[in-house]
Amino acid sequence: MKTFARNKKGQAAMEYLMTYGWAILIVIIVAAVLFSLGIFNPSTYTTTIATGFNPHSVPAGGFKISSGGVITMQLTNGAGATISITAGGAGVGGSHVNAITSPATPITVAPGQTMQLVYTTGASTLTSGSGYSANANITYTNVDSGLTGFISSGTLSGTVS
Template sequence: MRNKRGQAAMEFLMTYGWAILAAIIAIGVLAYFGVFSPGQYVGSSAVVTAPWYANAWNIDTTNVNLELQNNGGETLTIHDVSVDPSDGATGCTNTGLVGAVNSSGSQIVNVACAGMTSGSTFRGDITITYSRPSSGLNLTSTGSITDTVR
């Protein structure tokens, strides 16, 4: 009787061992083909704190382009827009026009970044330095941008 129990236990382990091995191989194949890459499922977004709003954005291999709308109720002057990439890209510098933006008006800003590859996901932090005409103080508005590099 003792040999029969040992044989049953060994058959149990072998059967489930092959099933577990097949599952591990299937997971490995799926991972190899990128099924578990979360970057391809991330939607594009650009969020900036008030009084600015990101109307549109585009990211290519050399630039991050933002269309910023002034929702402040008065003319605001943009002094600088910076994008700090959180993965891969380097040397992001503002190359776009900055200046006064009328209330409800918008301004397109170009920020040049190196090291981006087409098809990859870009994530970065946006910082806008601006001032109100009634004050000489520099104010900052922050946000984030996530999109696929085109």
């Protein structure tokens, strides 16, 4: 009689595995297909957005980063006074380079004027199509008042072009 009860338990366990094993296998196959289609790739959902840089602004779509780590950014002077950009820096991940490569500093920018700045980030192995988050800053002087040492910094997020 004891043998009969043991066989019943084994049969119940086998039925459980067969019933739910197929369901688990189907879930694994669906997850693999979704992963191969790029559904779980974070860069698929990366939005292009610039935050910070107060009192200045970066227009929508006004920046990009190349796979060589070069950031091209448009910055609009929102200080309400003429400024002179004396330095700047940018970085992706752990790298940070304190240099605006184009145009040469100091750069005089009138109120409301948009200036294109080019930074080298030091991150030279970015993959085209992958997502990134970069930090950038400028140091500037208020030409109208003569006050120096202002720093405007922000974050740029998007997809490497």
